[in-house]
Amino acid sequence: MPHDILPAENRVIVSANWIQSLLVDSANLRPASRVSSGSHHSIPVSTNTLDSDVIEVSLVENLLGGEGDLAVEIKPKCGFLPSLRLLSDESRIVKSRRCRLCMHRLLRATDRRRSPSGSARNPTEPVLCKVGTEESGACNNQRHHSGRLSWDYCPLDLYSSDRQRRIHAVEELYASWQATSGEGNNMRLFVSGKAMRPTGTIFDTILDKNSIDSVEPTITENSDDTACDKMTETIGMELPDDMRDQLCAAIVDALDDAHVLPLLKALQQEFDPIGIEGLGQRAREEDHYSKGGTMPAEPDQAINNVFPESLLADPSPTELEAAKQFWLASVARASTLPVEPDTFKTKDLRTLLVFHGISAIFKDCSIIIRFPGALRGHQSSSLDPSWAIDLVNGPKAILKVIDLDLKPMRKANKWYGLDDRIWRNALQEEQRRDCEMLQRRCAP
Numbered sequence: 001m002p003h004d005i006l007p008a009e010n011r012v013i014v015s016a017n018w019i020q021s022l023l024v025d026s027a028n029l030r031p032a033s034r035v036s037s038g039s040h041h042s043i044p045v046s047t048n049t050l051d052s053d054v055i056e057v058s059l060v061e062n063l064l065g066g067e068g069d070l071a072v073e074i075k076p077k078c079g080f081l082p083s084l085r086l087l088s089d090e091s092r093i094v095k096s097r098r099c100r101l102c103m104h105r106l107l108r109a110t111d112r113r114r115s116p117s118g119s120a121r122n123p124t125e126p127v128l129c130k131v132g133t134e135e136s137g138a139c140n141n142q143r144h145h146s147g148r149l150s151w152d153y154c155p156l157d158l159y160s161s162d163r164q165r166r167i168h169a170v171e172e173l174y175a176s177w178q179a180t181s182g183e184g185n186n187m188r189l190f191v192s193g194k195a196m197r198p199t200g201t202i203f204d205t206i207l208d209k210n211s212i213d214s215v216e217p218t219i220t221e222n223s224d225d226t227a228c229d230k231m232t233e234t235i236g237m238e239l240p241d242d243m244r245d246q247l248c249a250a251i252v253d254a255l256d257d258a259h260v261l262p263l264l265k266a267l268q269q270e271f272d273p274i275g276i277e278g279l280g281q282r283a284r285e286e287d288h289y290s291k292g293g294t295m296p297a298e299p300d301q302a303i304n305n306v307f308p309e310s311l312l313a314d315p316s317p318t319e320l321e322a323a324k325q326f327w328l329a330s331v332a333r334a335s336t337l338p339v340e341p342d343t344f345k346t347k348d349l350r351t352l353l354v355f356h357g358i359s360a361i362f363k364d365c366s367i368i369i370r371f372p373g374a375l376r377g378h379q380s381s382s383l384d385p386s387w388a389i390d391l392v393n394g395p396k397a398i399l400k401v402i403d404l405d406l407k408p409m410r411k412a413n414k415w416y417g418l419d420d421r422i423w424r425n426a427l428q429e430e431q432r433r434d435c436e437m438l439q440r441r442c443a444p
């Protein structure tokens with residue numbers, strides 16, 4: 001990543017006691033399920049470190065800005081379709097036409113529908129993207145412009161070379177902000193450094209879920225779930241259409257100026273040549289061959305531990321350096337095409353898993369775009385009715401990429417299992433919908 005799109009960072013020495021009390025005080029801001037799921041590396045303060053009085057920490061610039069600044073955080077997610085040759089006959093049916101995020105959103109909707117209270121809370125069903133080819137990018141989403149209870153943000157739109165599709169993607173991200181009452185993670189808006197909700201209410205911090213819940217009683221009490229689980233029927237004030245359009249266009253301009261999306265997509269794709277499904281298949285093959293057997297015609301259904309523990313240590317500095325050299329070599333080739341999947345037959349499974357973990361970082365990172373001084377007539381404690389966004393006369397937007405920390409390798413089995421659930425559900429949903437359509441057509 002070029003340094004100019006990374007947050008400025010300084011190493012500073014602070015009191016270990018102070019860090020410890022900060023950790024304790026902030027502990028309950030983090031959703032319990034996220035703490036217990038073990039999805040993160042442990043808090044980087046070892047017992048040893050706390051034995052000394054001081055500790056070196058990383059101080060990162062506040063990207064949200066201050067008084068009068070408007071900031072937007074977006075999480076673009078995965079922007080490409082997997083190589084079809086390496087998919088099973090069944091998964092190819094959906095993975096060739098649906099992007100991962102749209103299928104995941106559908107899985108969440110299915111899970112909600114099946115949960116006892118889910119359907120009542122979420123009257124809408126998200127729309128699946130349906131792509132033609134990735135190149136033509138004929139993303140055939142059904143568009144929702146009137147109601148903002150649902151959204152159909154598709155990353156393939158955002159990463160597309162067609163500006164209209166990029167604009168549409170950002171509009172749908174904005175719709176996700178509205179439909180999730182500002183609690184979704186695909187788009188967040190900040191005014192003078194404070195998280196904003198569609199009602200126009202400004203909160204001290206979006207991490208303070210308690211204050212959000214107390215102000216907005218329709219938010220589910222289960223406040224540690226993911227974006228889609230937060231869909232409620234509550235929609236408050238939204239920006240006037242002209243301001244919203246101005247904002248969406250300015251976001252696309254900032255993304256384009258920084259050339260950040262093609263870079264993210266290249267990193268995602270280059271390090272994920274065969275997909276988690278292909279990696280699982282390879283692991284099964286290696287397991288069978290090492291036991292002297294032959295592969296069964298159908299892959300077994302034991303999806304939870306497809307990768308053995310021995311392959312899941314976190315990457316060593318040597319492995320990370322090798323990955324960096326691999327990336328630099330592919331940049332030097334200056335090819336716009338990803339490395340052919342066949343090339344990876346020579347790479348061992350461990351290397352491919354490390355690569356996959358690196359790809360996962362870029363599929364899950366976020367971008368903060370700040371428009372300095374964009375808010376005219378804005379007071380920090382309230383939204384003055386006369387406030388307006390001026391994205392034309394202010395200084396240039398500042399864009400930075402965040403959340404680029406390494407994913408723990410032990411998540412690989414989870415990634416495999418989730419991918420399996422995601423595509424199987426999409427397949428079932430397609431079949432169910434086809435079946436319903438047929439029934440409607442055939443009804444006397």
Ligand SMILES: O=P(O)(O)O[C@@H]1[C@@H](OP(=O)(O)O)[C@H](OP(=O)(O)O)[C@H](O)[C@H](OP(=O)(O)O)[C@H]1OP(=O)(O)O
Binds near residue numbers: 039363407411415
């Ligand atoms: O698997 P996904 O696509 O659901 O991504 C997870 C994210 O869910 P999302 O779909 O963006 O709402 C999830 O986002 P939230 O915490 O739900 O906002 C995390 O970013 C998670 O990564 P990590 O455990 O924090 O390292 C992400 O997990 P990884 O797959 O990146 O490991």
Ligand SMILES: Nc1ncnc2c1ncn2[C@@H]1O[C@H](COP(=O)(O)OP(=O)(O)OP(=O)(O)O)[C@@H](O)[C@H]1O
Binds near residue numbers: 007061063073402403
């Ligand atoms: N430099 C920054 N300036 C302002 N806000 C930031 C900055 N870095 C992160 N944030 C905010 O904090 C949130 C969490 O940061 P980040 O995603 O990097 O941490 P994390 O440990 O991965 O948390 P989580 O698991 O909840 O995503 C971001 O979504 C963003 O809103």
